[in-house]
Amino acid sequence: MKTLSIIVLSFLVSLRVSSQQREDKCMSCHEVIGDNVAEMYKQDVHAHKGISCSGCHGGDPHMEEMEQAMAVEKGYIGVPKGDDISTVCAKCHSNAAIMVKEYNSILSRNQLEILQLSVHGKLSVSGKERIVQCTTCHGVHGIVSVKSPSSPVFPTHVPKTCAKCHSDAIFMRAYNPALPVDQLEKYHTSVHGMLNAKGDHKPAECVSCHGSHDIRSAKDAKSAVYPTNLPATCAKCHSNARYMKEYKIPSDQFKKYSVSVHGKALLEKGDIGAPACNDCHGNHAAVPPGTESISQVCGTCHSLNASLFASSPHKKAFDQKKLPECETCHGYHEIVSATDELLGVSPDAVCSRCHKENQNQKGFIVAKKMRELIDSLESSDRIATLLVSDAEQKGMEVSEARFKLRDVRQARLQSRTLVHSFNLEKFHEVLSNGLTITGVVKSQGQAAIDEYYFRRWGLGIATLIITVVAVSLYVTIRRIEKRQTRQE
Numbered sequence: 461m462k463t464l465s466i467i468v469l470s471f472l473v474s475l476r477v478s479s480q481q482r483e484d485k486c487m488s489c490h491e492v493i494g495d496n497v498a499e500m501y502k503q504d505v506h507a508h509k510g511i512s513c514s515g516c517h518g519g520d521p522h523m524e525e526m527e528q529a530m531a532v533e534k535g536y537i538g539v540p541k542g543d544d545i546s547t548v549c550a551k552c553h554s555n556a557a558i559m560v561k562e563y564n565s566i567l568s569r570n571q572l573e574i575l576q577l578s579v580h581g582k583l584s585v586s587g588k589e590r591i592v593q594c595t596t597c598h599g600v601h602g603i604v605s606v607k608s609p610s611s612p613v614f615p616t617h618v619p620k621t622c623a624k625c626h627s628d629a630i631f632m633r634a635y636n637p638a639l640p641v642d643q644l645e646k647y648h649t650s651v652h653g654m655l656n657a658k659g660d661h662k663p664a665e666c667v668s669c670h671g672s673h674d675i676r677s678a679k680d681a682k683s684a685v686y687p688t689n690l691p692a693t694c695a696k697c698h699s700n701a702r703y704m705k706e707y708k709i710p711s712d713q714f715k716k717y718s719v720s721v722h723g724k725a726l727l728e729k730g731d732i733g734a735p736a737c738n739d740c741h742g743n744h745a746a747v748p749p750g751t752e753s754i755s756q757v758c759g760t761c762h763s764l765n766a767s768l769f770a771s772s773p774h775k776k777a778f779d780q781k782k783l784p785e786c787e788t789c790h791g792y793h794e795i796v797s798a799t800d801e802l803l804g805v806s807p808d809a810v811c812s813r814c815h816k817e818n819q820n821q822k823g824f825i826v827a828k829k830m831r832e833l834i835d836s837l838e839s840s841d842r843i844a845t846l847l848v849s850d851a852e853q854k855g856m857e858v859s860e861a862r863f864k865l866r867d868v869r870q871a872r873l874q875s876r877t878l879v880h881s882f883n884l885e886k887f888h889e890v891l892s893n894g895l896t897i898t899g900v901v902k903s904q905g906q907a908a909i910d911e912y913y914f915r916r917w918g919l920g921i922a923t924l925i926i927t928v929v930a931v932s933l934y935v936t937i938r939r940i941e942k943r944q945t946r947q948e
């Protein structure tokens with residue numbers, strides 16, 4: 461019994477001794493001296509993992525005495541400055557042996573390497589260090605999980621964290637005077653920004669569009685906001701029906717956009733002249749364009765269509781009925797190639813949605829006429845093209861007529877745009893120009909073909925005459941020869 465209690469007692473003593481040994485002397489002394497840092501560090505995720513002050517600052521946390529604990533020989537580095545700060549963090553965060561084996565952590569492990577390649581990895585104006593360090597975004601001594609609502613990189617705090625620099629005109633000017641500093645201001649006017657300010661962490665903030673450690677210049681083809689990458693960036697959320705469930709908007713924008721004439725041009729052909737989501741919604745002020753401003757949005761690229769529409773009879777009519785301008789006929793995310801089928805009074809035509817024989821009749825008549833004109837130009841163009849090709853195959857010189865066909869094509873293109881004047885006279889003018897040219901081309905083509913046949917006939921007759929002459933000459937010679945032999 462006695463021996464047992466001795467064993468237990470000595471075990472307890474040894475426990476106490478080892479826990480004393482394990483006690484973090486850096487922490488306890490700094491607490492005693494009333495260091496604010498020690499107070500803050502209690503909330504830190506590293507403290508919760510049992511990491512001592514020495515985890516970053518070096519030194520020996522088991523030493524009571526300050527001189528021994530904070531001795532350079534024990535690896536004490538003092539207060540890191542500049543790039544040394546991130547190097548300290550990377551000591552663990554870029555090291556699998558430490559993170560996985562010592563701390564059983566599944567966090568990703570290449571933040572520093574990625575950061576160095578990012579736009580923020582460039583040298584600061586001092587030339588001595590990178591623009592940002594890990595602590596610029598995560599803080600120091602009170603670092604918490606990025607999923608904690610008190611983290612400076614939690615979605616509702618991100619805008620403030622980035623704007624520290626990006627809304628500071630004087631600071632930013634030293635780097636790139638051409639870079640706007642209005643991102644936060646504009647962001648606050650967007651649907652994303654307004655909800656974020658109310659504490660909703662789901663709508664996009666700076667990091668959801670730009671990335672975190674891997675932020676690149678918007679002009680860098682690898683940037684998440686580079687035109688060809690942007691639709692996928694927005695789709696991360698907007699195509700995720702589960703994520704968007706609590707909001708009362710559809711989640712089909714990307715699906716529709718990617719098969720639209722714009723989406724195909726941008727994503728399949730890499731044509732960065734075609735609009736990505738932000739060309740219509742704005743970069744930081746992302747809102748759906750209002751009914752009144754849609755034609756302005758489309759008009760930044762299709763300026764002629766927009767100005768024709770603005771002076772057309774539809775402008776007033778659509779404004780009164782609060783109909784969105786281009787969208788009413790073309791849609792917005794699902795815009796497809798416009799064809800002649802849209803025009804006219806057949807059931808597929810857009811005009812017949814509002815204009816019927818007995819309803820808004822003037823438009824009905826105009827729509828019908830416009831389509832007839834376009835059809836007749838098209839068939840006339842087809843015939844003219846056939847004639848010219850035929851003549852070319854027959855080896856006739858018709859380059860001038862071939863050249864004029866380009867003007868016909870031009871007139872057809874122009875007329876498709878001029879539909880938007882919804883004005884029959886203007887439309888007629890362009891089309892009749894086209895029709896006149898097809899008339900000329902047709903007659904030139906026909907003339908060349910006629911000429912070909914004329915020449916062929918001419919050649920035939922000439923050959924015939926020559927043959928007849930030759931044969932009769934031959935016969936005559938034979939006759940003379942025969943006569944001569946008989947005379948002999």
Ligand code: HEC
Binds near residue numbers: 517521523525526
């Ligand atoms: C016995 C008390 C004591 C212990 C143990 C101790 N410190 Fe300190 N430490 C201090 C005091 C006091 C200061 C302030 C002295 C000063 O300003 O020069 C200080 C300053 C510091 C500073 C700031 C230095 C600077 O240049 O501003 C750091 C960093 C630091 N300690 C880290 C540590 C670490 C890491 C450990 C453990 C390995 C540790 N300390 C252990 C008392 C202690």
Ligand code: HEC
Binds near residue numbers: 498512513
């Ligand atoms: C995760 C790494 C890390 C840990 C752990 C850490 N520090 Fe620091 N500490 C830093 C970095 C980085 C700086 C420099 C911050 C800067 O200059 O922005 C710093 C700066 C300091 C400073 C000087 C500047 C200031 O903020 O007053 C003191 C003092 C200090 N640390 C003490 C401590 C003490 C005491 C502990 C433990 C209670 C501790 N640190 C734990 C990384 C750490």
Ligand code: HEC
Binds near residue numbers: 505598599
């Ligand atoms: C001694 C090793 C070590 C050092 C040095 C270190 N960390 Fe950590 N860090 C960890 C460990 C371990 C975790 C917790 C991992 C886990 O929960 O899976 C962590 C967690 C974090 C987290 C929270 C991640 C999350 O969302 O769960 C952040 C942010 C972080 N560290 C930033 C820093 C910064 C900034 C520095 C430098 C000032 C730094 N760390 C230095 C080991 C270290």
Ligand code: HEC
Binds near residue numbers: 569573596598
């Ligand atoms: C420009 C701001 C910024 C800088 C600089 C930055 N981070 Fe982060 N970090 C973030 C944001 C935002 C998140 C959360 C979103 C995410 O996971 O990408 C994050 C997430 C993390 C996480 C947890 C998620 C993960 O990646 O596994 C760790 C750990 C981390 N950072 C460490 C670091 C370290 C180490 C450095 C320095 C080498 C650093 N960070 C520099 C903004 C930053």
Ligand code: HEC
Binds near residue numbers: 592677
């Ligand atoms: C310490 C200040 C600082 C912080 C904090 C900061 N940035 Fe920057 N950022 C800069 C500077 C300076 C540049 C310009 C670099 C250059 O072009 O030379 C820059 C460049 C950028 C660019 C590229 C601009 C372009 O198209 O050329 C983007 C995007 C960006 N930052 C986004 C962010 C986001 C998002 C955050 C927050 C997670 C953030 N920044 C936090 C200083 C900062």
Ligand code: HEC
Binds near residue numbers: 619622626643647744
């Ligand atoms: C909804 C997505 C989205 C959000 C949220 C967002 N950005 Fe942007 N950001 C963009 C796009 C798109 C561009 C421009 C790309 C281009 O010019 O083609 C851009 C450009 C930038 C630029 C380059 C200069 C400029 O203004 O054109 C900086 C810097 C920048 N953003 C910082 C931020 C900051 C800081 C925040 C948070 C306050 C933020 N962004 C939020 C999408 C976003």
Ligand code: HEC
Binds near residue numbers: 663664669704738
């Ligand atoms: C992090 C997820 C996320 C990303 C990334 C994101 N959004 Fe959003 N967006 C949301 C949420 C959530 C809403 C709020 C829905 C609502 O309006 O109630 C929203 C709202 C919108 C709205 C307003 C819809 C309405 O009528 O109320 C538009 C427009 C929009 N986003 C466009 C974009 C564009 C363009 C991009 C890419 C440049 C983008 N979003 C990237 C999550 C995101």
Ligand code: HEC
Binds near residue numbers: 694695710735740792
């Ligand atoms: C050609 C211009 C254009 C492009 C490109 C575009 N949008 Fe839109 N978007 C609109 C218009 C116009 C509306 C408003 C429709 C209305 O309210 O009548 C809209 C509405 C929205 C809405 C509100 C909900 C809804 O579906 O009506 C969201 C969210 C949205 N767009 C996201 C996106 C995303 C994400 C992309 C890229 C994949 C994108 N948009 C590409 C013009 C565009």
Ligand code: HEC
Binds near residue numbers: 786879
């Ligand atoms: C009342 C219906 C209607 C409205 C409103 C309308 N369009 Fe059209 N649009 C058409 C029809 C019909 C065609 C096809 C003409 C054809 O190919 O015969 C067309 C063709 C087009 C074309 C292809 C021809 C070309 O010009 O290159 C573009 C681009 C176009 N529209 C843009 C717009 C824009 C931008 C707006 C808003 C300012 C708009 N449309 C408003 C009916 C409309």
Ligand code: HEC
Binds near residue numbers: 786798799
């Ligand atoms: C950033 C410039 C840009 C914006 C903004 C834009 N478009 Fe386009 N649009 C294009 C380009 C480029 C094409 C040609 C794509 C291709 O086929 O290669 C095109 C093609 C079209 C076509 C098919 C034309 C044809 O010949 O059949 C229609 C219709 C159209 N756009 C309507 C719209 C409408 C409506 C809007 C506004 C809601 C709009 N666009 C906004 C650039 C733009």
Ligand code: HEC
Binds near residue numbers: 788789811812
């Ligand atoms: C969304 C309904 C709608 C569509 C689609 C539509 N219109 Fe109209 N249109 C109207 C309204 C409303 C008016 C004004 C009432 C009126 O004068 O009949 C109007 C007026 C007109 C006018 C002027 C009539 C006048 O009195 O001077 C013409 C011409 C016209 N439309 C042609 C067309 C053509 C061509 C199309 C197809 C490309 C078309 N509209 C498609 C609703 C529409």
